Amino acid sequence: MRDMTRIRDKTLREEYTYIRHESGLSIYVFPKDLSTAYVSLTVHFGSLDSDYILPDGRAVHLPDGVAHFLEHKMFESEDHIDTFDKFAAVGASANAYTSNELTSYLFSTSSDISAGLSILLDYVFHPFFTPENINKEQGIIGQEIRMYEDSPGNRLYYAAMEALYQKHGIKKNICGTAETIATITPEMLYDCCRAFYVPENMTLVVCGRTDAEAVLSIVDRHLSAGERTPLPTRVYPDEPAETAKPEIRFHMDIARPMLCLAIKDTVPASELDAEERVRRCLIMNLLCDLLFGESSEFYNRLYGRGIISQDFSASYESALGCAHFLISCSADDPDEVFRLLVEELQAYRSGERYLSPTDFERMRRVHYAEYIKDFDSTEEIASALLDSVVEKVALFRTREILDAITYNDVCREISTVFFEKNMAKIVISPIKK
């Protein structure tokens, strides 16, 4: 008997089906009456997975950038027919991406998804690596790395991670460096596939004009119940509570200075269960928007004085084993903005400034509305579904958790995170000409 569950949300007027396929693959089918369907097959293997122990006890250490390199190379096939061409021939547009925890292979189409899904299930399970095709990719990825090195936003982010985290892999560039990717061999990539590219470590998400039966009929043709090899044990470094560096400053060819105030969360993610982590993330994002969002007193006061402008942004993010606030902007005087931000947080901690219940309710309404709006695009839905799998909290449960958060929950956190010892300052200055 197949393990199949249908989950419905009456308010949202949406539903999806979850199937645990006998091969071990997790499948989510979200019917949606839009022209463009979005399908992704995701491997739970990302840039953070550089160290692991195989079932036979061997320890493996990978150079930085392997997961991303592997993603690029999956598109090669032994029949030498371009994978993009195969997708295009059936009216599908293919792509892929690598993140800290995932490698995702996807396509979108306004035609019937069956042919595209078949191609997807075929190429991701049939890797083909040679020294020649690896060598060629090093050139392409080398240019990709250079492109990111010239991006101030990208450099600001990685500097913030380097400042906050002593050991955590989130500070490593997902692409690696030209030096680390130069050491990649076909054997290394085949070994990764054998260890991680197995159905029980993968999630298929389908969103569009289709249903569970249609999807299963395709999956059944490609995957069957087989011997399950145990997954490797991933080894992640222990990250101390303290930050790595209080300040990082460097130069780039930009018009005005840029600032990032990064704040490391004090509660280790490992101490929370899945729902508590999601709840904390929602509370922190509400707090962030209340303190520094577009309707906040701080943002408007500084904007009115011409100190900051529309590129000011504040958010809270969490990944495996880490969580932080990032507040960034361009500013003529970045150190002054940093001082004002710290002063504002101190004022809230001391009780000199405080949030109002009206503001809180309004912000909760905003987050509720943003959650609803995500369901207008098959790509956004598929992305939200995948996030819910990584977070281990069901998609529709997020709204229920949001509904249960109180004004006091948010106010309480003001005194738990905003300590200067958890903060780091990143400044990029223009090159003097």
Add this chain to the structure above:
Amino acid sequence: MKPESIRIQENINLHYFQTEKFKTSQLSLYFVTPLHSPYAAAHRALLFNVLRRGSCAFPTQRELGIRLEELYSADLSTSVFKRGDMQVLHIGISTLRREFTRDGEDLLPGATELLSELLLHPLTDRNTGVFLSDYVESEKKNAIDRVRAQMNNKAYYARCRCISLMCAGEVYGINEYGTPEDIEKITPASLYGAYRALLSEATVEAFYTGSSPAETVREALAALFSGISRHPLRLLPAEPNPAIRRVRRVKESTAAKQGKLCIGFRSSVRLEDPMRTAMSFFLCVFGVSPTSKLFANVREKLSLCYSCSAMSESAKGIMLVTAGIENRNFRRTVREIFRHFRAMRRGKITEREIELSRRILINQFLAVADDPLLLERWYLYRELAGVAETPEEAIAAVEKVTAQDLRAVSATFRPDMIYFLRGDAAETAEEEDDA
């Protein structure tokens, strides 16, 4: 999806899409004027940024922000862009449909009230009767900072420089965001004058996508424009492209790791031309998709770049081919791009390349109906070009494009400018260019 076209007034039209497939409703106004002087363009570009700072009911940006949040995080967006020789100002508001609000509240009246507030009741100085000096000065600074920040994104900067150099002296060469020099000259009085002129002179194309009845939307827009004395300016198609005598080359330098190449081509084929479908097809085969000649060769075969692609401005007849490369690969990359361009001209396109692009283009046109913004832009661009064509009709046209049509379109292109923004922070030196 085809809109119902409803005339509000002379030169003010509503394009109405009735649908329940989105959780939101979208109301957009596009104010279109001729792009005729850099000074006027700078004023218009600044306008909506100042209007958002304060109106009578919402005198500060914060109060406006709070009101939008109360309307279930209504999304107010404003933007400026160029379409051929026209400048377009967009203001749009997107709201949750009533079925998804907690108490079945209809948000359309709140949305139209807000638009009306911003457009018709800006906050003005009691003494001078024009915009507040504080708001104007701070938005001028923000606008200048934004223009100067174009250099932060090297690929975007290279494209801007290429267009600005290639089209210097043409109307299309006018900067639609204003130059820092022209922005600096703006005063509260001159901006207020530009504001009154916009309401009077712009052609307005309004779009609504959602489930409110057409009559309700029509009434709201009619009320909004009822008090305004109107003298709309005539909109003209873009000037023809000038004759090209030789390919121009410009090199500039920046402290970046990677060089950015941008090659500008001119074509006589524009959106209003019956060859428009063949043109979209050409772009797809040449440089838009992962199956295109540029991606498959310049990136995949030769590893010269991570991104190499083609994009077009169909109201003007310009194609830009861009690539991020090492300085030392400049000559080789230019040679490769022209090699594939000449292949297109000679009809060296395989049946497979054609059929793959056909499928990709159809996919793209089918996706238009999935996004209110794509729908708006599709019909706006065609309205401005005087073309009536639904995505379904465009798909039928795509099915009929032949290799011969592609050759005919290829023949209309002339290379005009090779622009290279050298990345001087790179280790390797650039090869000497030919004289």
